[in-house]
Amino acid sequence: MNIEHSRAWQTYLAQNARSRQHAARAGQRIPSGTSRSLLRHPPFPFYIDKTDGVTGIDIDGNTRIDFHNNYTTLVHGHGHPHIIAAVHRQLAHGTTYSAPGAQELALAEYLCERVHSLEQVVFNSSGTEAVMVALRIARAVTGRNRIGKFEGGYHGWSDFVMVGGHGLRAPNDPVGVTAPHADVGGLPQAACADVVLMRYNDVEAVREAITIHGHELAAIIVEPIQGAGGVIPAQPAFLRALRDETRRAGIVLICDEVITLRHAVGGAQGYYGFDPDLTTMAKIIGGGFPVGAVGGRREFMACLEADGAVANLGTFSANPMTMAAGLAAMELLDESAIAHINSLGDAARAKLTTVIERQRLPAQVCGAGSLFQVHWTEVPLTDARAVESADATRNLLTFLGxxxxxxxxxxxxxxxxxxxxxxxDIDTLVSAFEDTVREMRDEGFC
Ligand SMILES: Cc1ncc(COP(=O)(O)O)c(C=O)c1O
Structure with missing residues (x-):
């Protein structure tokens, strides 16, 4: 059956008439009806009117439990009273200043206390900016140009990391070190030429890349759990080898904790006992406001001193609204809050897996802590090649259903x-998943 004739598609059209009209009108002034490329999906996105706690309500009045949380950002859901109170207090004192605000020190001290590899930190306005600055620090410190990244790793949308996300080799292909393809149009040729792409969770790929390219690599950037790439946890031995090999070769090791900081009080690096040179952060540390941060040991952060080689710019960097909301959000995310969401995550993965096994579906659930993902593939999920083998039609039908x-x-x-x-909320998710896949099975989609 054509997906457009499926019940999932037809029900979506019926439930979202206003969003459909809005999308058509928005498409006249905004390409594809929304500025955020990643929020576009067929047949059209639903548009949010308001949110409350764990739910979002769209302009047709549909209420949905929000398991998206703006790509993991809203770790306390929508409108948490502690964060709202902090924002109101700050609003009365100003939204942005013409001299440094006193507010950033509290968040800087708090993060350095929590995350063991941080001695100093600077703030900017997105994870993309944080990664951009971290790569510049690495180039300035080493005097080298190229960077290493892993297949499927998403590190924001600046030129040198928007490569190697897609068009990967087959899961059974033994080649572990390759030249990346561009993930989007408009990149300079250098974006591909200056990046060495390695297979994730593959110690041999790391060793091979460093043997061949180590002398020209300024940095290797890695997510301890690949987020957008499929919620795939790193194997501890892989992170250990990566640390040893980069240290030996004088390559700056950047741990991208933009998504994974929620994993433990000290971030995923605390959980793994991983000791990077630099760490990039964003999302949860802004309490729902735009944020990015890069931090690490003084020897690397020294580049950002007034007489150093690298600048952290940005009109809204460390803006006081974000600093106030971010501190409130991070204070709330203590050990017991993290234990709570991580145990719900364990339950979600276990219960979804039970449905998959009971219905004998060609799918699996992966993830760690408070993050999970259903993949329509049976290839073992250790890297992005396995993720790419998943069935896109079933994925879309699951999303719509x-x-x-x-x-x-x-x-x-x-x-x-x-x-x-x-x-x-987990039980509601699991029963909706079971009904969705039953409908897909009835129509011959799985
Ligand atoms: C691991 C990782 N790094 C960096 C980024 C970029 O962050 P931002 O969207 O705030 O620019 C993201 C965004 O999803 C991410 O997942």
Missing amino acids: LCNRGIQLSMRGIGALSTPMTMS
Whole structure:
């Protein structure tokens, strides 16, 4: 059956008439009807009117439990009173200043206390900027030009990291070190030429890349759990080898914790006992406002001193609204809050897996802590090559079927839990998933 004739598609059209009209009108002035490329999906996105706690309500009045949480950002859901109070207090004192605000020190001290590899930190306005600055520090410190990244790793949308996300080799292809393809149009040729692409969770690929290119690599950047690439945890031995090999070769090791900082009080690096040179952060540390941060040991951060080689610019960097909201959000995310969302994550993965096994579906669930993702593939999920083998039609049908039943995941199927959620939200998700896949099976889609 053609996907457009499926019940999931037709129900979506019926439930979202206003969003359909809005999308058509928005498409006249905004390409594809939204500025955010990653939020576009067929047949059209639903548009949010308001949010409250764990739910979002769209302009047709549909209420959905938000397991998307703006790509893992809203770790306390929507409108947490502690964060709202901090924002109101700051609003009365100004939204942005013409001299340094006093507010950033508190968040800087707090993060350095929590995350063991941070001695100093600077703030900017997105994870993309944080990664951009970290790469510049690495180039300035080493005097080298190229960077190493892993297949499927997403590090924002600046030129040198928007490569190697897609068009990967087959899972059974033994080649582990390759030249990346561009993920989007408009990149300079250098973006591909200056990046060495390695297979994730592949120690031999790291060794081979460093043997051949180590002398020209300024940095290797890695997510301890690949987020947008499929919510795939690193194997501890892989991170250990990466640390040893980069140290030996004088390559700056950047740990991208933009998504994974929520994993433990000290971030995923604390959980793994991983000791990077630089760390990039964003999302949860802004309490729902735009944010980025890069931090690390003084010997690397010294580049950012007034007489150093690298600048951290940005009109809104370290803006006081973000600093106030971010500190409030991070204070709330203590050990017991993290234990709560991580145990809900364990339950979500276990219960979704039970449905998959009971229905004998060619799918699996992966993830760690408070993050999970359903993948329509049976290839073992250790890297992005396995993720690329998943069935895109089934994925879209699952997304639409869940939307129709009051559940929002990301389009790719990533779920990120928030602290106000309870086991009843997990049970609602699992029963909506079971109904969705039953409908897909009845129509011959799986
Ligand atoms: C691991 C990682 N790094 C960097 C970024 C870029 O962050 P931002 O979207 O704030 O620019 C993202 C965004 O999803 C991410 O997942």
